[in-house]
Amino acid sequence: MFFQHLVNGIVIGGIYAMVALGYSMVYGVLQIVNWAHADVLMFGTFIGLILTGLGLPVWAMIIIAASFTAALGVTVERVAYRPIKSGNRKMAVLVSALGMSTFLQNLAQLLFGSSTKPFSAIKKGNYEIGTIIFSNIQVIILTITAIMLLILYIVVYKTKMGVAMRACSINIENAKLMGINTNRIISITFAIGAFMAGIAGILIGTYYSAVYPTMGYLLGMKAFAAAILGGIGSIQGAVAGGFVIGIIESLGAGYISSSYRDAYAFIVMIIILVIRPSGIFGAKHIDKV
């Protein structure tokens, strides 16, 4: 049974990792928490559902829906975050983000209805290796997660744009002085984060075969816990945190009690934060006087 739980945990952890990356990258560049991220994800999943209804092939559906999600992510930043320049910016952006989140959630309820919709883009089939059973959806989830993480690695560490992004996350003011178009980099960061979230949303929608307007909330919270756990702002941290949370949740639900399934992510996060306040991969933060 242990390996079965482990496999399930790794699959769900991959999805958390993809969502956590969106939180972590935005935090790295702007030092704000994008609370509307989970609702952008939900919107993308609904688009995927509609495209599947139109009879598009799966790969085209995923790419188009994720691109739409990326566009929505950029729009959210343009509309709700960028105009806020003065005042206690962090708090103002937070409330603005919460407003955006309410807006998107209720808009989805209005457009698509509040009931849970089944999502079966991929036909389900099971494989067995020894005692471990896994479905083809799990294999697809793991493959897509691996491909996305690889692409992200190449973009961030091997391209000029990636250098600019990392420069922004070290110090955005200095990056501006070095001739980097920071507004463009911010938009790209949001686009990449939302693109990954769109794919994650479609994957989890197919995995549980359920799409509904509030689906983003718990997924987003756990992914955020994963980002914090790994050290927010760090890409490796977000990935590691996602897998840790996924595996612990799966093992906890299997061995301790499944009714507290949603609590394990937070309990683990609190314990790790108390032991190591900057997260697993987070840089040590030194307050300067």
Added chain:
Amino acid sequence: MSRIKELFSKYRKKVFSPRTQLIFMIILLVAAFACPLVITNKYTLHIIISCFIYACLTLSLNLIIGWSGQFSLGHVCFFGMGAYITTLLTINTGMNFFFAWIIGVIFTSAFAALLCYPTLKLRGDYIAVVTLGFGEVFRLFLTNAVDITRGPAGIPSIPSPILFGIEISGKTMFYYFALVLLLGFIVFMKRFNNSGFGMAMMTVNEDDVAAIALGLNPKRYKMAAFAIGGGMAALIGGFYAVYMGMIAPTSFSYAESIKMVSMTVLGGLASIPGSIIGAFLLTALPEALRSFSEYRMVLYGAAMVVMMIFKPDGMWSRNKRTKNEYKYVAMRGVKNGKNSAS
């Protein structure tokens, strides 16, 4: 000199003298007490009582976020804890509501201080997530520990409190009960704000290191903020339980915490009138938008974004208020010809 006068004449309309403020406050108070005599519609009264409840909650949360600068996203946990402890004590042991209430407040206060302890090492957004996580774990506990909390169905038919042989029931009675609570909270916060303790807390908020240099212990003030804020929220929780007559885990969800934080920031950090304005606005706004039926929550979200873009410091921010006070002092000086600096 004339330049200063010219400068202030621009602002004169915005500045109120203490006497005008006092008169304004008395009018508000009389209006608040006369309200149930004029409004007989039960539904409207319920909305106003909800406004009072949220105003109290916002004040208690503002103490944690605004005065002490710790970003708590799990305030609903304290609110719910107060409600549940008070109710369970009155129902299971037959204790008087007021005793149970006090026990609930003390217990929650101690719990809040304990919860704050692990977050002392953390900064900013991390505190938000730890408190949010606690709120979520608490809600799951309420839903799953069926033996203690009676699970997702909640606790129905909570008896009305009896004070000196008079049973408090009916909307009008509860209205005055809530009003007294709110006034008590306002007086408390006002005194707290002007006390040395409150100022020390704000100093810790401004700059930890400077506070240590002044001989203040930041940990003490941060924990105190949680203890006081949590206790206040529990107080309202107990009231909420007897007012509604039933409680269920769904009333203490994450969305409620988010609502309280929105009210706090929208009203203005560390501002007493701001908290009340924020709470009234965000409680009444969905009701005012009721005619748009299904569009109302969409509009509500959009309104929050727009308000933050145009008023990022909140409706009644502390900065604006202190500036106004300075303006008043300076202006009076100009009027009386005492202002020598020009």
